[in-house]
Amino acid sequence: MPSLTLLGQAVVSGLLAGGIYALLALGLSLSWGLLRLVNLAHFALALLGAYLTYQLGTALHVPPWAAALAIVPAFFLLGLAFHAVFAYFRVSEFGSLLVTFGVAVILESLIQWFWTADYRRYETAYATASARVGPLYVPTLELLACLTAAGLALATWAWLRFTYVGKALRASAEDPVIAAAFGVNHRRQAFLLSGVSAAYAGIAGAFIALISTLAPSQIWAWVGVVFAVVIIGGLANPIGALLAGLLVGVSESVTMAVVAPAWAPLVSFSLLILILILRPGRV
Amino acid sequence: MSASGIRVALGLPAAGLALAALAVAGLPAFYESFLYLIFSWVALATSWSFLSGYAGYFSFGHGAFFGAGMYTTAALTTMFELPFLATLPLAGALAAALAAGIGAVVFRVRRLRGELFGLLTLAVGFVLATIVLNTPIDGGPGVYLSGVPLPRLLASPTGTLYLLGLGLAVATVGTAYAISHSRLGLGLYAIHDDEDVAELKGVPTLAYKLMAFALSAGIAGVAGGIHAMYVSYVTVGETFSITVPLYVVLMSVLGGARHWLGPAVGATLIASSLYVFTGGQQAVLGRALVALVLILVILLLPEGIVPAALARWRRWRPRPVEVLAPPAVAPAAVAPAGALGCHDVWRAFGGIQALRGVSLSVEPGEILGLVGPNGSGKTTLINVISGYYPADRGRVTLGAETLTARPAHEIARLGVGRTHQIPRPFAHFTALDNVALAATFGPGRVSPRQARAEAREWLAFTGLGRRAAARPDELNLHERKFLELARALAGRPRVILLDEVLSGLNPAEVASAIRLIQQIRERGVAILFVEHLMRAVLELSDRVVVLNEGEVIAAGAPREAMRAPRVVEVYLGKAHVA
Numbered sequence: 001m002p003s004l005t006l007l008g009q010a011v012v013s014g015l016l017a018g019g020i021y022a023l024l025a026l027g028l029s030l031s032w033g034l035l036r037l038v039n040l041a042h043f044a045l046a047l048l049g050a051y052l053t054y055q056l057g058t059a060l061h062v063p064p065w066a067a068a069l070a071i072v073p074a075f076f077l078l079g080l081a082f083h084a085v086f087a088y089f090r091v092s093e094f095g096s097l098l099v100t101f102g103v104a105v106i107l108e109s110l111i112q113w114f115w116t117a118d119y120r121r122y123e124t125a126y127a128t129a130s131a132r133v134g135p136l137y138v139p140t141l142e143l144l145a146c147l148t149a150a151g152l153a154l155a156t157w158a159w160l161r162f163t164y165v166g167k168a169l170r171a172s173a174e175d176p177v178i179a180a181a182f183g184v185n186h187r188r189q190a191f192l193l194s195g196v197s198a199a200y201a202g203i204a205g206a207f208i209a210l211i212s213t214l215a216p217s218q219i220w221a222w223v224g225v226v227f228a229v230v231i232i233g234g235l236a237n238p239i240g241a242l243l244a245g246l247l248v249g250v251s252e253s254v255t256m257a258v259v260a261p262a263w264a265p266l267v268s269f270s271l272l273i274l275i276l277i278l279r280p281g282r283v
Numbered sequence: 284m285s286a287s288g289i290r291v292a293l294g295l296p297a298a299g300l301a302l303a304a305l306a307v308a309g310l311p312a313f314y315e316s317f318l319y320l321i322f323s324w325v326a327l328a329t330s331w332s333f334l335s336g337y338a339g340y341f342s343f344g345h346g347a348f349f350g351a352g353m354y355t356t357a358a359l360t361t362m363f364e365l366p367f368l369a370t371l372p373l374a375g376a377l378a379a380a381l382a383a384g385i386g387a388v389v390f391r392v393r394r395l396r397g398e399l400f401g402l403l404t405l406a407v408g409f410v411l412a413t414i415v416l417n418t419p420i421d422g423g424p425g426v427y428l429s430g431v432p433l434p435r436l437l438a439s440p441t442g443t444l445y446l447l448g449l450g451l452a453v454a455t456v457g458t459a460y461a462i463s464h465s466r467l468g469l470g471l472y473a474i475h476d477d478e479d480v481a482e483l484k485g486v487p488t489l490a491y492k493l494m495a496f497a498l499s500a501g502i503a504g505v506a507g508g509i510h511a512m513y514v515s516y517v518t519v520g521e522t523f524s525i526t527v528p529l530y531v532v533l534m535s536v537l538g539g540a541r542h543w544l545g546p547a548v549g550a551t552l553i554a555s556s557l558y559v560f561t562g563g564q565q566a567v568l569g570r571a572l573v574a575l576v577l578i579l580v581i582l583l584l585p586e587g588i589v590p591a592a593l594a595r596w597r598r599w600r601p602r603p604v605e606v607l608a609p610p611a612v613a614p615a616a617v618a619p620a621g622a623l624g625c626h627d628v629w630r631a632f633g634g635i636q637a638l639r640g641v642s643l644s645v646e647p648g649e650i651l652g653l654v655g656p657n658g659s660g661k662t663t664l665i666n667v668i669s670g671y672y673p674a675d676r677g678r679v680t681l682g683a684e685t686l687t688a689r690p691a692h693e694i695a696r697l698g699v700g701r702t703h704q705i706p707r708p709f710a711h712f713t714a715l716d717n718v719a720l721a722a723t724f725g726p727g728r729v730s731p732r733q734a735r736a737e738a739r740e741w742l743a744f745t746g747l748g749r750r751a752a753a754r755p756d757e758l759n760l761h762e763r764k765f766l767e768l769a770r771a772l773a774g775r776p777r778v779i780l781l782d783e784v785l786s787g788l789n790p791a792e793v794a795s796a797i798r799l800i801q802q803i804r805e806r807g808v809a810i811l812f813v814e815h816l817m818r819a820v821l822e823l824s825d826r827v828v829v830l831n832e833g834e835v836i837a838a839g840a841p842r843e844a845m846r847a848p849r850v851v852e853v854y855l856g857k858a859h860v861a
Contacts, residue, residue: 091582094341095581099581105571109568265409272406273403277392
C-alpha cells in the first residue's frame, strides 16, 4: 500500500488529468447529444490546435494565449464549414461516425506531413512551474486547464439551461418536428453549436500543446477514454462530462499508484461497462 | 437452388481453384504476399458484415478478435509448441467464445443499439491489449514465431500462407452467401430494419445476434492465427492498433455491407490501393487519400458500391411488374388451438398503472371488440399479449399454453399475430419480402421458398397484388395498413391482434378491410379487434369489452355493452347518462 502522500498526489494528478479529459469531452458531448453527430474528428481538431499553438510559439514566438486567441475563432469557422457539409448531405448518426473518422485520418496525415511522426515538445518557462500545497505538488498549467474545463462546463450548462438558444437546441434534440412547429430554427442553432464545439477543441488544443508531448498518433489514444467520459457523464450534459472526466482521471491515476501504471487503460472501460449495465437508460 | 445460387456455388470454388493453381504453378513471392494480404482483408471484412452489415450492429471490436486469434496462435506455438495448423481452430474458437460472452452481456441491454454498441466493442480491443501486455502471454517485448515450423503445403512459406489465406477468404465469402440467403440472414436483415418488429414476427433476435457475432469473431480469430505466422513477430502495439477495426468498417461500407459480396469488393479495392502507397511520406498521402474516398462514398453512395452498381444494372434492364391474381379462397391457415385468455393482467409504467387486472377471452372464430378512450390500455394489452412488454402480474394463455414470461418470438411461433397501429414495415424489404419474413418465422415454420409463395397469396388476398416489388416508402398509408395486415396473416396465426387497422382509411377502404376481417374470422382465427371506429366495431364484433384507465368497465353484446351507464359516462361525460 502506497503512503498517504503518494495517494494524495495521485488524486491531485488524477483530478488535473481529468480536467483535460473533460475539456475534450465537452465539445463531443454537445455535438453527440444535441446534433446526433458522433464526431471522431474532434480529437484530430484538438491535436491540430495543439500543433498550431506549438508552431506559432516555437517558430514565431507567439505566446500561447495569443495563439489561442487566433485559433479559437478560426476553429469556430471550421466548425461552421463542417456542419454545412453534414447538413447538405443529411448525414445519419452512424454516417457521421464514419465521415468524421475519415476527417480525423486526413488531419492526422496532414499533421504527420508537416510535423513528421517524431515527438514534439513545446518548452516554455512556466511549463514546469507548480504550486506546493502541504506535501503535494500542483502543476500550475494543469490546474489552469482544469479550472478552464470547470468554467467552460458551467458556462455551457448555463447557456443550455437559461438562454433561448440553449433551450431551443435541447428542444430540437428531443423532437425536431415539434420544436420546428414552435418556431425553433434548428438549422441556425445547429451551425452555432457545431462552431462552439470546434472552438472547444481549439481551447483544449492550446492546453495540450503546453502540457503534453505531441505525436500524430495521440489522436487515437484519447478516443476510448474520452468517449467513456462522454457516456458516463451523459450526452449533452456539460456538468456530467466534467464530473465524469474528473472521476475517470482520479480512478486511472489511483490505479496507477496502487496497482501498476500499465493497468490504467482498463479503468475507464470498466467504469463505462459497469455504468452501461447498471444504468442502460443513460444515453 | 436458384439460378444465382448455382452460379455462386460453382463460380466461387472455381475462382478459388484458379487462384490456387496460380500459386502451384509458381507465383513470385512478392505477388503471393500481396495477394495473401488481400485475402486476409477479404476474410476480415466479409466476416465483419455478418453481424455489423446484415444486422446493423456496427462493431469496432473486429481488431480485438483478430488480435485474440494472433495471440492464441503465438502463445500456443511458442509456449506449448503446438503445431501451427492445430492452433488455428483454437484461435477461432477462443475469439468466438469471447464474442459470445460479450454478446451475452451486451445484447441483454435493450436500448444498447448502434453507436453505443460500436464504442463498447472498441473498448474490448483496449481491454484485451492491456491484459495481454500485462500477463506472460506477451509481457511487453512481443512474441517471435520465427522458430515455429510452417507446414509445407507448397514449396515456399509465402505460397503456404497464400493458400491458407485463399482458403479462408473463399470459405468466408461462401459463408456470407449462404447466410444472406438463409433463414438466419433473413432474420438479421429484419433486425437491422426494426428489431422489435422482427422479434414480434418470430425472429429469435438474441440467438441470431449471438450466432452472427460468434461466427464473425471466429473467422477473424482464424485470420489472426494465420496472420501471426505471416508477420512472425507479434506485438501488442501492432496487433491491437486501430487499423484493423477501422479498415474493416471502411472496406465493408465502401463495398456495401448489406451485400454478401460487397465487403470483399471493398477489401480488394482498399487493400490494393494501400499497397500502392507504401513507405515514408507516400504512405501518409495514401492514408489520407483512402480517408477522402471513404468520406465521398459515405456522402454520395451510402449503400456501398455493389448495391449501387446492382441498382444501376436493374434500372438498365427493368423487369415487368408482376401482378398477382387474387386467390379464389383465402390461403391455408393453421388449425385453431383454443381460446386466447387474459387472466387478471396488470402492468405499470413507472407510477402509471396501465392495466389493472384485465381478464378477457377470445374464442376461435370469434371477433372481440376492445374499445375505450385513448390511454385506456388497449395497445398496452396487445403489447403484453404479444410479449413486447412483460406483465407485472397475471397470466395470458392460448389454449393449454401459457404465453406470459415467454420471449416475444416464441409467442409469435405459438400463433399470436399482430398489427401495429402505425405500420412498421421493414424499410429495406419489398412488400413481398416483408410478408415472406413473417411467413418464414411464423408458426408454419415453412422454408424461405415456400414462404415467398405464401406471401404472394397473402398480398393478393389483401389487394396488394400489384405492389409485391414495391418498397414500403413507395406505398401509401392505406397500402401500408394492408401490408401490416398481410404480414400478420402470413404467420398463419391462431389469434390475431388488430390495433386500429381502420384508422385513417377512407369509407371505401374501410368497407374492403371489414370484408377482409370477416374472411379471416371464417377460417377459425380468434380476433382481438381494437378500434375507435364505432360503426366497424358494432358491425364486426361478436362481443365487446370496454376498457377505461386499465380496467374492464363493461363486457357483453356490442350494443348493450356500449349503452352501459359507465361506458356512456366515460365517453360522453356524466350529464349524458340517461
